[in-house]
Amino acid sequence: MSRKKERAEEKMALPSLAASSFANTATSSASNAHVYTSAAASSSSVSLSPIKVRPQLFINTTLLNDKDERAQRTFDETDKYSITPTTFKSRSFAKNEPVREEVQDRLKAAASKLQELKTREKAYTSSVQDLINSLKKASEGVIVIGEFTKPGKDLSDLVQKFAPKIAVLTSYLQDLEKYQSFVERNKDLTLSYQDVYQNNTSTVTRFGINTANMNDEQVHQLISIYNPIAEKKEGSVKSGGSKKSAKEDPDTLPTLHPLEVLFISNAISKLTSRGEVNARDASSSSSSTTISTATTGKVVLVDIFARDDKGAIKIEGSKPETHTIVLYAQQNKSALQILVIDPSNSDYSKHLATNTLRVFGRDDLNIEIIVPSKQHKIYASPDKDKVGSNPDQYRDCIDIAVKIAFGLDKFKGVISINDIMSLEPIIEVTNQKDLSDSLFFDSVEAIARIRQASDDNIRAKANKLLGALDKQMQSILDYPGEDTESFSEEIMAKNKAKFNEPLLPSEYENAVHGLHSHFIFNNVLFSVHMSKVAVDLLGGDNGDS
């Protein structure tokens, strides 16, 4: 069967069968009505209708008809994704979105926390004065009054520690009020969705920002809500590494948009499994939400807005540009750590660590958002117009984030953020030569989508063979002989070509065997080459004379 024909058939499906299949398999999480697992359209189904296989769409638990206008707009977006519906199972929209429903509570909590801080600031100033007066009185005749001047000033100066937190909360409160006004003015606009991605061993949820249905006015209103880099950041900021450049100054990093805050809070809620961490100030809201039961494991994907150099939200086409990142939760000693892994450039999401006061409503929790201090790129496309789901196209950030999440979902042990770029789940999917010590081609020489296959076994085997071929090449180049270099060039060219073969996911299994055979065949060629070198060592006379 020709590859084109096979691909065309793979993209055919029976929507009706897919729908009935879902009816039997959709399940609702007790804690969150968003999440479903559903069977993808049966691969054995054959339809006369030329409809692409697509993720199933739901509004709460109701399957959305493919002909629905909202479905069409969604498909316009998801058709551009590089990840295939084999892995991208479903998208669900909630009627009562948390990013709307929780705004009022957030406002109350932030206002209460702000008031509390201001009250405590005044109380501190007053207490310092009372304390100094008491000390002076108690030490009368023993300590000269002037000796209290410096300690008194030092204690008074500490009140300045309140100012950045008050500034953050004041700014956040203003942004929240604007955001509340925005959601009230746009009651029919769906701002969020949850995607479910699944492979043979893991299920990963993505909290997505829904920009597809926004009109120009709504886009303008949404991105105008906050002032980039409006205030000094505070929070339980911690990042890996020891050296920081000037551009990593937290004060210059962007502020999170209220919508991002709600997304990240909900994503972290999904990750945490104990009721020890409150998302909001418990004293200020009767509906204070405890970060609650995890349902999908320790890794989740979340969308943030892409920012320009000044921290403002970027526009792509006429929509806000979004970017998908990975959040990984782990308990390290007494602290809950949320590691941020950016599939394209770690600099794009490092500001998450400087916005903890906005995300958690307080910063005295034993929870940390950790970002790498070093700049890393995991995956990049040499041609931004050549990103998509075809075998000869590059993958997008959602796709790479999903594959990283699949790998991390099975990871055992505590991850140090400084070592994260040497972890297998990252090394497996990177197309950056300086992250992998075995990657012998760059992203132009070979696309090698098989290295980012959804199937864990395929990914592991493909990368194992990549490493084996690289070591084989080292052995060849270490071998003596005048022609060894040109021989190695031939082998290297064939190795690269092998990884540049455009493959469908359905062909990956065979391709792995093909890579193995290729490795064996190289051994044979090398063996012949070694024999030739051995003969040439004595000038081709076999040493008989």
Added chain:
Amino acid sequence: MKYKLLSDYCRWDKYKKAIKLLKEHDDLDLTMENGICFRFAIKHNNIEILNALLDYYTKNKLQAGDHDSMAYKVASYELRSILQNAVNAFEVSTEMQKMLDPYIATTDDEHEQDLSEFDDNDAITALDTDHSSTNNSSGSDEDSHSANNTKLTADLLYQLDHSSAASTNYIHFSPLSGTITEDTSKPDLLGNSVFEEHDL
């Protein structure tokens, strides 16, 4: 192809083979692939290879006596960008940091002063020469636009130098329009255009 082989030797920490290759060839462009050879040496904390690469680059691109030329300044800028990006990406030992400091450390004032010394014609010539395969300049209307060239070049280099992008950017100058823009492609050793990578 030799550059690819060199990058493999750097990736494998094969110091002697890397040195041999550098000695045998004087036309290797160490800025290719965002200076991947330098990045491997810095990532692996391989002082010997880094030293050999810096020596080679200095000998072939930063010749003494050419300090005032545009070519020298562009080569110097490219090296600094590559090394700075590598330092931003990998942990660097104290010993390696000492070795890198002379190539990276430049204050803003020094940098601006350097750039302000450009001769207009140097700017045009260097840019056209270095990127001839990727720009569309005809070179027929240079005089009418040359007055702004130095400032535009200086502004752009300054901007590039202070950008947070990890990849090295390249410059495209059009005398016809008098504009200078960032170029996403860079010629390889054979003069073919090689695309720079895009974040997703």
